[in-house]
Amino acid sequence: MPPFRRSDLRRYALSLATIAAAVLLTLPLRAVHGATTPFFVLAVLVNAWFGGSGPAAIAALLAIITEDFFFIEPIYSVELDVGDIARAAALAVVLGVVIWFAHVRKQAERKLREQTARLEEQARVLAATEEELRRASRMKDDFLAVLSHELRNPLGAIRNGLYLLGEPGVKDPKRIQEMMDRQLNQLLRLLEDLLDVSRITKGKVELQTETIELASLVRDAVDASRMAIQTMDHDLQVSLPAEPVFLDGDRARLAQVLSNLLGNAAKFTPHGGRIRLDAAAKNGTLVIRVRDNGIGIPPEMMERVFEMFTQGDRSASRLHGGLGIGLSLVRGLVEAHGGTVTASSEGKGKGSEIEVRLPAQKAGVVAPA
Helix, strand or coil, X not given: CCCCCHHHHHHHHHHHHHHHHHHHHHHHHCCCCCCCHHHHHXXXXXXXXXXXXXXXXXXXXXXXXXXXXXXXXXXXXXXXCHHHHHHHHHHHHHHHHHHHHHHHHHHHHHHHHHHHHHHHHHHHHHHHHHHHHHHHHHHHHHHHHHHHHHHHHHHHHHXXXXXXXXXXXXXXXXXXXXXXXXXHHHHHHHHHHHHHHHHHHHCCCCCCEEEEEHHHHHHHHHHHHHHHHHHCCCEEEEECCCCCCEEEEEHHHHHHHHHHHHHHHHXXXXXXXXXXXXXXXXXXXXXXEEEECCCCCCHHHHHHCCCCCCCCCHHHHHHHCCCCCHHHHHHHHHHHCCCEEEEECCCCCCCEEEEEEEECXXXXXXXXX
């Protein structure tokens, strides 16, 4: 049985208050036959509407007794003869109908309010979904524009190189071939990134797991990102634990994660900036942070920075290349290794930090490479 609450006391006190008010209002009309009943019916209706069925039933009982006591001869007495019982029964039927009508009406209004609230919530969800679809459509269009730009430039350079190599007496063919090789490698990287995105989206990414030493993994990532960092004349600082740290994972994929983070930091940091890579292992978790003093991440982009095709500053992407899928790849590959990745920034122009957490083995000792 549910406990009696203070709100219940107020609801039942309403029964006494309304019946008392009905008595005070009808006492001057006591001489008028049948003038008192509507006031008691109104009192019961008020209880049924604001208090519920229980207080309304109490009010109905009080109304029957009170009307018999104050307004039915002999006054100030309760007679139980057949006529009085018939009148009381008729009043009880009327009050019962009033209580039932008020209850049904109240239930109908409550259901209507609930249905209206659900419809309003569904309308808000539909509006948010429609806006999200429009945003996704804009992002897709922007991505296709960037993709066409990224594919056209190397293909145009390769076509020009082929044309020059076909000319008689071409000068320095080796330099032209090296240029074509660089452009072809860029195309291959773009296509590989797109394939990785497709694999991750479909859950078909395959990991070649092995035991990896953190220092060698960071070395591979730095080597892969060295050209991008040196081109922008950035200052890169790397801080690793003094003791060797090992983790199980796909070396190529994890190196891709770190090189993507370093390349992203290099791309979105102005010339001569600072990039720092820190790593620490604690309680079986490897924490890697890549920080920069670049353009930062606006607050409105923080929730979407790891989404597909999201870029906070497309002018920088067009200047230095990229499809806006690097951080999405990072998240997919890190989660495939059982880890997590988060981003933080103090705001636009104040740099950013990407934190990667991966399961790590206990520290051990290995022969120096």
